[in-house]
Amino acid sequence: MALTASTMLALGTKAPDFQLPDAVSGEMISLATFGDQKALLVMFICQHCPFVKHIQAELAQLGKDYQAQSVGIVAISANDIVNYPNDAPEKLKEMAVELGFTFPFCYDESQEAAKAYTAACTPDFFLFDANRQLVYRGQLDESRPSNGIAVTGKDLRRALDTTLADQPITQDQKPSIGCNIKWKPGNQPI
16 A cells, blocks of 8 residues: 555636446436536545555445535546456445445546546545635545544535535645555556
């Protein structure tokens, strides 16, 4: 496991479009799927990463807590499934069903969405406002596997609540930390 920090994409960046299959329903998901919702959370996660496993129950709860609010949520896995078969779409579907995800969990086979978002690790979070401009890219909270801090989602929840209230989010944001994206051989971003 290579400890990797998120790249901290520039705030104000426009959300890159994508068209990816949801591992659960098979439907194609894109930015248009989320219509005119006030916020869009794009999460790069996977099935096998210990950092994701550590917070996966909170991710499921986050989806439930914000389901009735004007928040679109999508999870994307971009890992190379040849070398990491536990991140194959059927395993993503099992994870989503088991945890009760209320949001699509897409598979980025080409890894182009991960590159467009400059995703570097799992988990990696990107929150966009109603204009689909980046307002938050950072950690879920201070908890990490074996650091003894409870998983609360406080940093990401604060960013979501602030966005829904049409208030500015502090630019003092801490990067997410996790396992590196498992790039296909020869497909690493430059």
